[in-house]
Amino acid sequence: MKxxxxxxxxxxxxxxxxxxxxAQVNPVVYYTFDLANxxxxxxxxxxxxxxxxxxxxxxxxxxxxxxxx
Numbered sequence: 001m002k003x004x005x006x007x008x009x010x011x012x013x014x015x016x017x018x019x020x021x022x023a024q025v026n027p028v029v030y031y032t033f034d035l036a037n038x039x040x041x042x043x044x045x046x047x048x049x050x051x052x053x054x055x056x057x058x059x060x061x062x063x064x065x066x067x068x069x
Contacts, residue, residue, distance in 0.1 A: 033064045
């Protein structure tokens with residue numbers, strides 16, 4: 001009986017892990033920084049609102065990024 005409980009628990013954990021790993025989420029907001037206003041998202045409606053200045057740069061581990069100071 002103890003073996004069956006462990007097997008059932010392991011199987012449940014594996015199924016939950018697989019479902020979580022295979023779930024796909026559509027982005028709510030996605031920025032490319034290529035538009036006329038780089039703070040406007042390509043997908044979504046939430047504009048970035050920096051209180052200081054911003055700079056769009058390239059390089060590093062991502063293609064383009066925005067630095068807000």
